[in-house]
Amino acid sequence: MIEVNHLTKRYRGGTAVDDLTFTVEPGRVTGFLGPNGAGKSTTIRMVLGLDRPTAGSALIGGRQYAEFKRPLTAVGALLEASDLHPGRSARDHLLWLAASNGLGRKRVQEVLEETGLSEAAGKRVRAFSLGMRQRLGIAAALLGDPGVLILDEPVNGLDPEGVIWVRNLAKRLAGEGRTVLVSSHLMAEMALTASHLVVIGRGRLLADLPTEEFVSAHSGANLEEAFMRLTSESVQYRAGGAR
Known part of the structure; x- marks a missing residue:
C-alpha cells in the first residue's frame, strides 16, 4: 500500500502540493489524475524520495522509500523515459540496475x-524511439518483480498495440495483488x-473513489467530461513550481 499523509511541498513563491492525503491499495489499478500543474509529478517524486516534503509523509508498505536496501525489489517506477544514458545498450542499462540491487x-x-x-x-539507447524508451523504462520498473508499481504517463509515445499492452500489463499486475498507480x-x-x-x-485532493462512482457523481457521460x-471548478493556482 502507498500511504500519502498530509503531504505538502512548498517552493519559494507557491505551494505545489497542499496537505494531500490518500492511499493506493493493492489489487487494483489506481489512476492518478489532474490537470497540468496539479502537483502529480511532485507527489510521485516525494513518494519515491526524490523530493523532500515540506510537511507530511509518503510511505510504501509503512516505510519511506529510502529505507529499502534493495528498492527495485519493493517498488518499480517509470518517470522520465528520456532520462537514460544514451551510450548504453538496453541490456547494459538493465544489467547495471540489476547489479545495483543484487x-x-x-x-x-x-x-x-x-x-x-x-x-x-x-542497441544503444540513443537510437531508440520514444516508444522504445518507454518500454525500456517499464522493463526497469519490472526488473525487481516489485509489489508496488508507479507509472507516470506510461503510454506516452507508444503505438496503439503498445497502449493496449500497457493497459493489460497494469491490470494483470493488479490482478496478482500488486499495488499499481498510473498517472496519466x-x-x-x-x-x-x-x-x-x-x-x-x-x-489538493479533489476526488478519491471508484471510477464508475466518479463519473456518476459528476454527471459525466464519460470520464473526460466528469474530469x-x-x-474546471478549481481555484486558479498561485505561481510556483507545481508539476
Whole structure:
C-alpha cells in the first residue's frame, strides 16, 4: 500500500502540493489524475524520495522509500523515459540496475522479453524511439518483480498495440495483488485501465473513489467530461513550481 499523509511541498513563491492525503491499495489499478500543474509529478517524486516534503509523509508498505536496501525489489517506477544514458545498450542499462540491487542476468532477459525488447537489447539507447524508451523504462520498473508499481504517463509515445499492452500489463499486475498507480492525462485510456481514481487539482485532493462512482457523481457521460467538470471548478493556482 502507498500511504500519502498530509503531504505538502512548498517552493519559494507557491505551494505545489497542499496537505494531500490518500492511499493506493493493492489489487487494483489506481489512476492518478489532474490537470497540468496539479502537483502529480511532485507527489510521485516525494513518494519515491526524490523530493523532500515540506510537511507530511509518503510511505510504501509503512516505510519511506529510502529505507529499502534493495528498492527495485519493493517498488518499480517509470518517470522520465528520456532520462537514460544514451551510450548504453538496453541490456547494459538493465544489467547495471540489476547489479545495483543484487539481481541476476536471467531476470534481465526475462523483462527484455516481457517488454518486447529482446531483438533491440544490444542497441544503444540513443537510437531508440520514444516508444522504445518507454518500454525500456517499464522493463526497469519490472526488473525487481516489485509489489508496488508507479507509472507516470506510461503510454506516452507508444503505438496503439503498445497502449493496449500497457493497459493489460497494469491490470494483470493488479490482478496478482500488486499495488499499481498510473498517472496519466489520457482520460479515455484511464477509463479502460483504472478501477479507482485519485484526482488532484492545485495540489489538493479533489476526488478519491471508484471510477464508475466518479463519473456518476459528476454527471459525466464519460470520464473526460466528469474530469473536466470537476477540475474546471478549481481555484486558479498561485505561481510556483507545481508539476
